[in-house]
Amino acid sequence: MGLRERKKERTRETISATAVRLFLDKGFDQVSITEVAEAAEVSRRTLFAYFPTKEDLVLHRFADHESEAARIVRARPAGQPPLEALRAALLDALAHRDPNTGLCDDPEVMAFLRMVFDTESLAARLSRYTARGTDALAEALREAGADPLDARLVAAQVIVVQRELAVMNHECLAAGTSADDRHPEAVRAAERAFDLLRDGLGRHGQACGTQAAI
Numbered sequence: 673m674g675l676r677e678r679k680k681e682r683t684r685e686t687i688s689a690t691a692v693r694l695f696l697d698k699g700f701d702q703v704s705i706t707e708v709a710e711a712a713e714v715s716r717r718t719l720f721a722y723f724p725t726k727e728d729l730v731l732h733r734f735a736d737h738e739s740e741a742a743r744i745v746r747a748r749p750a751g752q753p754p755l756e757a758l759r760a761a762l763l764d765a766l767a768h769r770d771p772n773t774g775l776c777d778d779p780e781v782m783a784f785l786r787m788v789f790d791t792e793s794l795a796a797r798l799s800r801y802t803a804r805g806t807d808a809l810a811e812a813l814r815e816a817g818a819d820p821l822d823a824r825l826v827a828a829q830v831i832v833v834q835r836e837l838a839v840m841n842h843e844c845l846a847a848g849t850s851a852d853d854r855h856p857e858a859v860r861a862a863e864r865a866f867d868l869l870r871d872g873l874g875r876h877g878q879a880c881g882t883q884a885a886i
Contacts, residue, residue: 684722687712691729696783700730700791727797730788734801737772741830742808745816754816758830759866762837766858769851774841775858777851785842806831826869833865 690712694703705726709719723729741758748757765773771781788794806827813823840861844854 683714683718687714687719687722688729688732691723692784695730695787696780700726700787700794725797727794730784730794731797731801734772734798735804738801738805739808740772741805741827741834742812745809745812754813754818755826755830755866755870759862762834762862762866763859766855766862772838773858774838774843774845775851775854777845782842782845786846789839789842802831802835829869833869837861837865 687708691703691708694708694711705716705719708729709716712719723732728735744757744761745754748754762773766775769776771778771785774785776782788798806824809830810820810823810827813827814820818826837858841854841858844857845851
């Protein structure tokens with residue numbers, strides 16, 4: 673990046689970091705855009721030039737990862753099935769305690785995720801980033817030769833499964849389990865999830881069909 677771009681990126685990061693600090697200290701709904709702008713020493717106009725909505729001040733961190741699954745599929749070794757590339761990437765992320773897996777017990781990360789999941793407007797807005805991630809992955813799967821319908825359905829399932837696994841991990845850590853203690857079960861859950869994605873519901877789908885509709 674040139675000097676101008678680096679300066680803009682520093683400004684963007686300063687505004688976001690200031691906002692997140694205020695939100696964690698006081699609560700997302702209790703902090704105004706004006707407070708964030710004043711604390712970051714920028715005008716409201718400048719703030720909105722970088723972040724169109726209040727929610728974007730927080731969720732841009734997810735936006736930076738929304739096409740990650742698509743990148744993994746495109747960068748996989750020749751001959752490796754897309755689902756196996758995604759499985760391997762998730763297991764590696766769990767091993768490294770990547771915050772996006774929910775398996776990170778750093779206090780600041782825990783507080784950040786709790787704010788996102790517990791704030792209605794943030795949780796609702798997050799679904800937009802999830803949808804864009806699904807679109808990107810579906811496109812990568814089509815490029816890999818998948819039927820367009822199959823690509824869309826598989827992408828939707830993968831993105832939802834990854835998010836649900838992250839939520840499960842976060843909930844366990846929020847209840848007091850350490851990341852190290854949770855790791856073996858997180859790996860087991862991830863492996864099981866990708867087995868189901870690869871093989872279909874099979875007998876589990878039949879079992880669900882014999883029970884009351886949910």
